Amino acid sequence: MKHLLKLLDLSTDEIIDILNLADQLKYEQKHGIPHNILKGMTLGMIFQKASTRTRVSFETGMYQLGGHALFLSSKELQIGRGEPVQDTARVLSRYLNGIMIRTFEQSEVENLAEYGSIPIINGLTDFCHPCQVLADLQTIREYKNKLDGLKFCYIGDGNNMANSLTVGCLKVGMSVSLACPEGYHPDPQVLEFAKAYDNFKLVADPKEAAADADVLYTDVWASMGQEGEAEKRKIAFKGYQINDDVMSVAKSDAMVLHCLPAHREEEITAKVFEQHAADIFDEAENRLHAQKAVMVRLMAPEK
């Protein structure tokens, strides 16, 4: 594994290896066992969109691994004034040991990887959010002690989260049921991938998708960059909500996850959110551990 651009590029073994290392690093951090695996290394973090979790977990994670992280807002980089990503990649490769980038176009992340000579980590694009899903899988395995054979249900927009969750969950042996309204289905590339799995289902009815689910997941109706469509989307997504009615058909011990930020009473009710706050904030914490594992595998592959 040279980069983390999208989960489609990873084998099941690579995903499981990251989850195992994430568990180990979490244990070490909780027990005060130092792991300065990336001592003297620097990660550049390019942000073209807002972030709370991704920024803080990468920066803290890099520090805990003995390295340093640089926050690079695209507004302040020359990239914001039109310097090509190809040139930015070649310059930053001379200074840094890795780059995490959050941006709009997936092609920008792929270009960084093509032109740069250091590991590139996708910290969210319009197409996918692989770091989030690695943390999600780590959390699910912590709660359920397995991944293979579980039923995963996603309700809402067929967006970057739906894309990465579909690929990640199928690759680790879970069955996946998505409920998305017409016109808001996942990316065709993801549907093409999922077609080969007979445990994948895309339906319109949230309760049909949620039946007997072990894990329920949702995300905002309007993602970053779609603020102008928020009102239209409120109409299109009405009913695509995790609420008591949906929970009543899931397994009685089902967990509920949300990548956050959450919009209460839109994609999830405040009641269900608070009932599952432990799951959701463990999930947020695991961004730290899962991303540390990704950085170790990419930036110190020999360790």
Ligand code: CP
């Ligand atoms: N879930 C997630 O990526 O959160 P941020 O947008 O706060 O980084």
Ligand code: NVA
């Ligand atoms: N779909 C959301 C995820 C945020 C972590 C967005 O792209 O804004």
